[in-house]
Amino acid sequence: MEEVFVNIGEIKVLAQEGRLVAIGLGSCVGLILYDELAKIGGMAHVFLPTNRKGGANQHPGKFADTAVSAMVEQMAAMGAQKRRLKAKMAGGSQLFSYGASVMDVGRQNVEALQRELQAAGIPLVASDVLGSRGRKLIFDVGTGQVLVFVIGQEPVEL
Amino acid sequence: MTYESDFKLDVLKELGNIGAGHATTALSTLLGNKKLTLVVPEAMIVGMQESMSLCGGPESLVGAIYIRVSGGLCGHMALLLPYESVQSLLGYLLGAAPQELRDMELSTLQEVGNIVVTSYLNALAEMTNTQLFPSVPAVAVDMAAAVWSSILAGAEVADYITIVQTGFQTDAEIIDGTIAFIPDEEDLAKLLGALGMGEL
Numbered sequence: 117m118e119e120v121f122v123n124i125g126e127i128k129v130l131a132q133e134g135r136l137v138a139i140g141l142g143s144c145v146g147l148i149l150y151d152e153l154a155k156i157g158g159m160a161h162v163f164l165p166t167n168r169k170g171g172a173n174q175h176p177g178k179f180a181d182t183a184v185s186a187m188v189e190q191m192a193a194m195g196a197q198k199r200r201l202k203a204k205m206a207g208g209s210q211l212f213s214y215g216a217s218v219m220d221v222g223r224q225n226v227e228a229l230q231r232e233l234q235a236a237g238i239p240l241v242a243s244d245v246l247g248s249r250g251r252k253l254i255f256d257v258g259t260g261q262v263l264v265f266v267i268g269q270e271p272v273e274l
Numbered sequence: 275m276t277y278e279s280d281f282k283l284d285v286l287k288e289l290g291n292i293g294a295g296h297a298t299t300a301l302s303t304l305l306g307n308k309k310l311t312l313v314v315p316e317a318m319i320v321g322m323q324e325s326m327s328l329c330g331g332p333e334s335l336v337g338a339i340y341i342r343v344s345g346g347l348c349g350h351m352a353l354l355l356p357y358e359s360v361q362s363l364l365g366y367l368l369g370a371a372p373q374e375l376r377d378m379e380l381s382t383l384q385e386v387g388n389i390v391v392t393s394y395l396n397a398l399a400e401m402t403n404t405q406l407f408p409s410v411p412a413v414a415v416d417m418a419a420a421v422w423s424s425i426l427a428g429a430e431v432a433d434y435i436t437i438v439q440t441g442f443q444t445d446a447e448i449i450d451g452t453i454a455f456i457p458d459e460e461d462l463a464k465l466l467g468a469l470g471m472g473e474l
Contacts, residue, residue: 123323124423125433140332140419143427163423169430211424212340212412214384221427250420252333267335267417 117258122146122159125178129158129190133258141207143222145180145245146253147229148204149187149238150260151196157257158187162207164221165228180228184236201238204274205229206253206264208245222246242274279319282466286317286438286457292401293394294440294453300393301442304386305366305449313441319434322426328439329354329452332419336360339387340412340425343395346404347465349457350429351394353387354422359449360415366449380413387411394453402465429456436462 118134124144128136136159138146147160160177167179176186188198208222226245233240244251244264252265262274294315302310329336337360339353355363363386364379365371372379388411399406414421426435435456443450457465 125322140326140417140423142416142420142422142424144420144423163427164430169432171432175433209420211414211416211421212338213380213414214410214412221424225427250416252417267333 122161124161124163125175127158127160127177127183127187127190129156129187129194130257131156131194136255136257138207138253141251141253142209142211143207143220143225145205145207145222145225145229146251147183147187148253148255148262149184149191149201150204150255150257151191151200152202152260153200154196155257156191156194156196157255157260158191159253159255160184160187162225162229165224180225180232184229184232184238188236188238198236198238203233203238203240204242204262205240206244206251206262206274209247209249209251211248211250213248244272244274282436282462283317283319285466285469286436287315289398289401290315290317290438290440290455293397293438293455294442296397297390297394297440297453298442300389301386304389305363305444308444308449310442310444310449313443315438315440317436317438319436321434322431325426325435325437326419326422328437328454329418329422330356332417334418335415336418336421337383337415338413338421338425339384339391340414340428341387341391342409342428343406344409345399345406346461347398347402347406347457348461349455350425351391351408351456352422352425352454353390353451354418354454355449355451357415359451362449375415380415383415384411384413387413390453394455402468404465426456429458431456432459
């Protein structure tokens with residue numbers, strides 16, 4: 117089966133079959149959109165809530181406020197219906213402890229994506245977010261199965 | 275690679291060399307004068323994805339100590355240690371390699387990072403004649419890619435990142451690691467300007 121890695125800032129969309137994989141989700145969030153009927157699924161590996169520092173942005177998947185609409189557009193081009201889309205997400209953790217100065221980017225990412233999904237009218241049906249552990253996310257587009265892996269723990273189905 | 279960026283990287287490499295030299299000496303002292311070999315530092319401008327391989331395989335377990343640097347040259351410093359090195363290091367400092375990392379182990383790791391990174395910063399401050407202030411060190415033990423990308427997200431880096439990286443290793447036990455410094459681009463330009471290289 118085709119396995120497609122979704123690196124930071126990327127959006128990947130598959131139809132009918134194949135697995136979308138995001139590894140090393142710390143403060144990053146893996147966002148999944150799925151049109152179950154058309155079997156079209158996408159994954160974005162979101163890095164930051166917004167492009168605060170400005171500058172050219174060639175990767176809409178990098179920021180929460182551009183990832184959702186860009187992914188919806190890519191999926192629609194392949195035949196997905198926006199009104200049928202459902203969302204799942206994992207990540208947004210705060211791995212570092214003790215340091216007072218480490219900003220909680222993970223939480224900001226999660227909250228920004230929740231807002232974007234709500235604005236787009238896409239229901240968020242499941243999520244495994246926040247906490248202090250890194251995650252790996254695997255989405256089987258053929259079956260719709262989503263698995264979340266954490267080091268030293270059994271995978272959890274989302 | 276342009277002439278200017280070659281020059282910038284040469285300067286950074288030299289700063290990294292001296293900074294890491296001090297950091298390694300501090301770590302060596304902490305480890306009862308164990309001999310530590312410094313791997314020749316590298317300064318590079320890399321894509322975010324490329325930088326992921328700095329600390330081994332993306333899913334390998336690492337310990338990381340992160341310090342935000344403010345002052346004349348703002349930036350981000352991290353000490354990244356493969357998990358085996360975390361174990362050897364803690365084993366040496368605490369008397370026995372821990373089965374599990376609890377508060378005691380994590381705060382020891384935090385202190386190791388503090389000593390190593392502040393030694394690096396002292397050398398850097400002296401060379402560039404600036405004042406540098408380290409934050410309280412933050413600690414994480416998790417998948418390498420998750421840890422590193424969280425550092426990059428905190429730094430809000432752009433698509434390409436300037437990194438000064440140095441490795442060190444011991445002869446006997448397995449203690450090796452990477453010290454990474456990500457200077458903020460604006461401050462870096464100012465610093466190079468002050469050193470007479472900004473307008474090249």
